[in-house]
Amino acid sequence: LLWIFILGRSVSMKITVLIENTAPEYLKCEHGLSIYIAYNEKCYLLDTGSSDIFMDNAEVLKTKLENVDAAFLSHGHYDYSGGFEAFFEKNKSAKVYLQESSKELCYKNVDGVQKYIGLPKDLLQRYSDRFVYVTKKCQVDDGVWIVPHSTKGLEEYGKRAHMYRKQGEGYVVDDFAHEQSIVIESQKGLIVFNSCSHGGIVNIVDEVHHAFPNEQVYAVVGGFHLKGIHGVDSLSVTEEEVIDIGASLFQRGVSYIYTGPCTGRPAFDILKREFGEKVQYLCTGTTITF
Secondary structure, X not given: OHHHHHHHHHOOEEEEEEEOOOOOOOOOOOOOOEEEEEEOOEEEEEOOOOOOHHHHHHHHOOOOHHHOOEEEOOOOOHHXXXXXXXXXXXXXXXXXXXXXXXXXXEEEEEOOEEEEOOOOXXXXXXXXXXXXXXXXXXXXXXXXXXXXXXXXXXXXXXXXXXXXXXXXXEEEEOOOOOOEEEEEEXXXXXEEEOOOOOOOHHXXXXXXXXXXXXXXXXXXXXXXXXXXXXXXXXXXXXXXXXXXXXXHHHXXXXXXXXXXXXXXXXXXXXXXXHHHHHEEEOOXXXXXXO
16 A cells, blocks of 8 residues: 555646646736646746746746746747746756757748747856756656657758758758657656647657657647747648647547647647547646646
8 A cells, every 4th residue: 555655646747837828817828838847746847938927827826936846948949938037036946958959049930031039148158057958868857858859850840830040141941959848757658748849749759659669648738839920820731730630649549638829729629629628728827637
């Protein structure tokens, strides 16, 4: 009985969405995502949204950011990293894990103009002691892992999303080498967090299966980047492609999809219509217990 009790404690997990594009009246919202994860008697933070607004929500939701043990940057865009400076003022010790290729180099082509969408300028230099760079599958804590992209040819996803990285005086199509997944073990299987899934959520699940060949992905949590390229909440893919994404995930053994921000409401509505209760929306304030 004691062994069962200890095992049960070791895999309990509760996630709280601190910021997302939508929110109930008692919380604030903005474009981006931030998720607080309580797991195995420790606390983690995935991303911070575009600004420090997530911290106001954290107080209302009674999540103590000063107690965060480690944080993660899912990828090098402003709308997921804009609040880290404020977080560092609140939390004086937690390290932030990110891919080594995360630099201030990300741009998006909007109507023929390269618009900077990267990390807050000089953030990495000013807080160099708070960042931990990784390049491969990495265990951060018991049951907590980082998995980078290993799929080849992700430039095609960057080209379709009109996203680029600055290289010298020019630009190259983004292959999203700065993106990473956070994988956490649970009693029912692996929970995969990827805030934007620029490299394709189906590819990401395949990458996780390759990294953990004897494990099943139970749930995916995050955005799928299926919105239009001009900030309008319209599909940048076809309805058939959206349905295929959902079907492919469930064929791979995924039990639940929890998605929001850059998936866009039209794509979410299609997934919800086709797959019902297996698909849930990540609104600001959402809590999920695994």
